[in-house]
Each structure stands twice: as C-alpha cells, then as structure tokens.
Amino acid sequence: MFQEKISEFVQKYRNSYISYWKDFHRHPEPSHKEIRTSGKVAEILEGLGIEVKKQVGGTGVIGLLKGDSNGPTVALRADMDALQIKEETGCEFASVNDGVMHACGHDSHTAMLLGAAHVLSELKGHVKGNIKFIFQPAEEDSPVGGAPGMIKDGALENPKVEAIFGIHMWPTLETGVMGIKEGVMSAASDRLNMSVRGKSTHAATPEFGIDAIVITSQVISALQTVISRNVSPLDSAVITFGKIEGGSRYNIVADQVDLDGTVRTFDPNTRKLVAEKISQIAKGTASSMGGDCIVDYKWGYPPTMNDHQATKIAKEAIVKTVGKNGLYEISMPNPGGEDFAFFSEKVPAAFAWLGCRPKGIPPEEFPKLHNNKFLPDEEALPIGVTYLCQVALTALEALSK
Ligand SMILES: [Zn+2]
Numbered sequence: 001m002f003q004e005k006i007s008e009f010v011q012k013y014r015n016s017y018i019s020y021w022k023d024f025h026r027h028p029e030p031s032h033k034e035i036r037t038s039g040k041v042a043e044i045l046e047g048l049g050i051e052v053k054k055q056v057g058g059t060g061v062i063g064l065l066k067g068d069s070n071g072p073t074v075a076l077r078a079d080m081d082a083l084q085i086k087e088e089t090g091c092e093f094a095s096v097n098d099g100v101m102h103a104c105g106h107d108s109h110t111a112m113l114l115g116a117a118h119v120l121s122e123l124k125g126h127v128k129g130n131i132k133f134i135f136q137p138a139e140e141d142s143p144v145g146g147a148p149g150m151i152k153d154g155a156l157e158n159p160k161v162e163a164i165f166g167i168h169m170w171p172t173l174e175t176g177v178m179g180i181k182e183g184v185m186s187a188a189s190d191r192l193n194m195s196v197r198g199k200s201t202h203a204a205t206p207e208f209g210i211d212a213i214v215i216t217s218q219v220i221s222a223l224q225t226v227i228s229r230n231v232s233p234l235d236s237a238v239i240t241f242g243k244i245e246g247g248s249r250y251n252i253v254a255d256q257v258d259l260d261g262t263v264r265t266f267d268p269n270t271r272k273l274v275a276e277k278i279s280q281i282a283k284g285t286a287s288s289m290g291g292d293c294i295v296d297y298k299w300g301y302p303p304t305m306n307d308h309q310a311t312k313i314a315k316e317a318i319v320k321t322v323g324k325n326g327l328y329e330i331s332m333p334n335p336g337g338e339d340f341a342f343f344s345e346k347v348p349a350a351f352a353w354l355g356c357r358p359k360g361i362p363p364e365e366f367p368k369l370h371n372n373k374f375l376p377d378e379e380a381l382p383i384g385v386t387y388l389c390q391v392a393l394t395a396l397e398a399l400s401k
C-alpha cells in the first residue's frame with residue numbers, strides 16, 4: 001500500500017524538489033556559510049507544518065515530523081555545503097557565485113530530503129513514530145566537519161534517534177542502481193604533520209651537526225614498515241606524505257624538515273594502532289640519530305560504519321525502490337572520507353550510494369565527484385526521494401517490533 005502512495009506523491013512533488021535542486025545549485029554556499037540554503041530549508045519545512053530547529057551546530061536545521069501514532073524516532077540526513085571550485089558544467093542553472101560550486105551533489109541531497117519531507121507529511125496518518133530531517137553544514141570541512149557540531153547541539157536527542165540513514169550521489173553507478181555494504185563504507189581520513197629537528201653546521205663538517213634531512217629519509221622509510229609489518233595483510237592502510245620541506249642552503253646541514261601527509265584506514269582499531277606506531281617509530285628513529293621529531297596527528301573523519309540491522313533495513317528499502325536488480329552489493333569501501341561517519345559512531349546507521357550516471361554514458365566518460373563538470377542525472381532525484389521515504393517507514397516498522 002505504502003509503495004503505491006509513495007510513488008504517487010514522489011510524482012506529485014517532483015516539480016517542487018527538482019526546482020529546489022536547481023535553485024540550490026544556482027546559489028551554492030561553502031562550508032559553514034550555508035545561510036541562504038538553510039534559510040530556504042527551514043522555510044520549506046515550516047510551510048509543511050513540520051517542527052523546525054534552526055542554527056543547530058552553526059547553520060544546521062532539524063525538522064521533526066511527528067506521526068499520528070507513537071513510536072520510535074528515525075533520522076534522515078542530508079548535507080548542504082558546496083566546494084570552492086569554478087563550475088564548468090554549462091548547465092542553465094549553473095552557479096552564480098563565482099568560484100563556488102555544488103560539485104559533490106549536496107544540493108541534490110538537500111532537495112531530495114525536502115522532497116521526502118513533502119511525501120512523508122502526506123503520509124503522516126500512517127507514520128508510527130517520528131522522523132527527524134537533519135540538514136547539516138560543512139561536510140567538506142575536513143578534518144572538522146559539520147556533523148560533530150550538530151551532535152553536540154543535541155541533533156540525536158529529544159526525541160532520541162534510534163537509527164539514521166543517508167545517501168550520496170554516486171557517479172560511477174548508473175541511474176536506477178543503489179550501492180551499499182555492511183560494515184565500513186568509507187575510510188577514516190586523518191592528517192599527519194611532522195617536524196624533524198637536528199642541528200645545522202657547515203656541510204663539510206657534518207660531525208659538528210645533526211642532519212635533519214638524513215634523519216627524515218630514515219623516518220620515511222621506517223614509517224612504511226607500519227603498513228607492511230604492523231597492519232594485518234587482511235586489512236589495509238595508507239600513509240602518504242604529499243609535501244616535504246627542509247634545509248636552507250646547499251652547503252649547510254639542515255636543522256629542520258617539515259612533512260605534511262595523510263593517513264587512511266578502514267578499521268577503528270587499525271586507525272589507533274597506526275597513529276601510535278607512527279609516533280613511536282618517528283620519534284624513536286630521530287632520537288637514535290641524535291635528533292628529534294615532533295608529531296602532530298590530527299584526527300579527522302572516522303570510518304563510516306554501516307550497522308548490521310540498519311543495513312538490512314536499507315537493503316529492504318533499496319529493493320522496494322529500485323528492485324532486486326538495482327541493488328549493488330559493494331565489495332570495497334570508498335577510500336575518501338565522509339562525515340556522516342560521526343553519526344554512525346553514535347547510533348545505528350546506514351549510508352548508501354545513489355547511482356546518478358545517465359544510462360548509456362560509460363563510467364569513464366562521466367565526471368566524478370569534485371570535478372568542475374559534475375552534474376547528477378535529474379532522473380536520480382525521484383529515486384532518492386523514494387528511497388528516503390521507504391527507508392524511514394521500513395525502519396519505523398522494524399524498530400517498533
Ligand atoms: Zn565532497
């Protein structure tokens with residue numbers, strides 16, 4: 001019964017959410033500056049008679065739809081921020097804010113969640129419990145993100161959220177396909193700054209100094225053993241230094257080398273272990289050579305973890321939305337970070353990928369996320385709205401048993 005009602009209302013409100021999407025796309029705002037966007041979101045939710053909380057964790061907005069009968073609370077989350085990229089899509093609703101662009105599809109995430117709010121408001125009489133709509137700022141602001149601020153401001157309390165669901169436009173998947181897996185969906189993404197310290201002296205008399213460049217070369221090699229000797233061959237991790245800077249002149253022994261890098265892991269225990277080992281090995285190696293190493297490990301986004309039961313619910317909703325053939329079982333998690341992860345640390349969560357590559361275009365020819373030509377297929381939006389409604393109602397049903 002729900003299935004038919006949902007498709008009817010997804011069709012009925014199509015013009016509304018498609019126009020929200022184009023409007024948000026035309027007026028992108030970077031992380032923490034989602035003022036116009038969050039204002040529109042609050043206005044639309046209020047127009048639907050939904051209880052609204054503004055300025056949650058900065059520019060975040062929360063809508064609470066109370067069903068006609070009591071029951072658990074489930075949350076649906078969308079992100080609202082754009083990127084500092086100059087748009088080259090050439091579309092008719094291209095960005096009017098020079099150098100800012102919705103290149104990660106967050107405009108469509110926001111529009112689809114508003115679409116779901118329209119549809120679910122119509123179905124209020126059948127909603128057994130509450131549905132919280134979480135519109136978060138600053139997903140792109142790694143390593144801090146926008147989710148922690150909203151959680152701190154009580155986004156998951158009053159009423160207490162028992163499960164949370166989110167989707168992301170996924171350009172490698174064709175429209176009509178949705179991807180998900182249980183367990184880790186995206187990597188933990190941390191930042192690593194190190195400074196190796198020595199003592200300068202004349203290049204011809206190294207015995208009077210401590211060469212920070214020679215120490216650094218040993219430290220870098222030694223750190224690769226963290227991956228090969230400390231991380232299980234069945235797990236994986238990456239340590240990459242993308243920038244290294246040191247020394248002052250060709251004939252002076254360098255007294256300082258600064259390194260800037262990133263660490264990616266998929267398992268929370270591996271993440272802790274890698275951070276500890278990096279510090280131990282870098283400091284130990286430097287001190288064994290008479291120098292020192294200052295390690296600044298900045299914890300970024302944790303891995304997004306899809307909970308067992310929440311994933312089961314999400315898969316059921318995917319099948320109801322796109323059929324069995326549309327369900328893509330992901331084998332490898334995404335090595336990129338996603339700050340939905342912070343929600344997944346607090347409550348059972350499931351994050352899914354929404355195919356948005358128009359049929360007939362090969363994956364290698366379709367622009368990827370963060371590309372200045374990325375624009376999702378419009379046909380993916382009604383599918384996303386349908387899924388969000390399905391997953392909320394399926395979850396309320398499952399959790400009240
Ligand atoms: Zn992004």
Ligand SMILES: [Zn+2]
Pocket residue numbers: 104105106139168
């Ligand atoms: Zn994104």
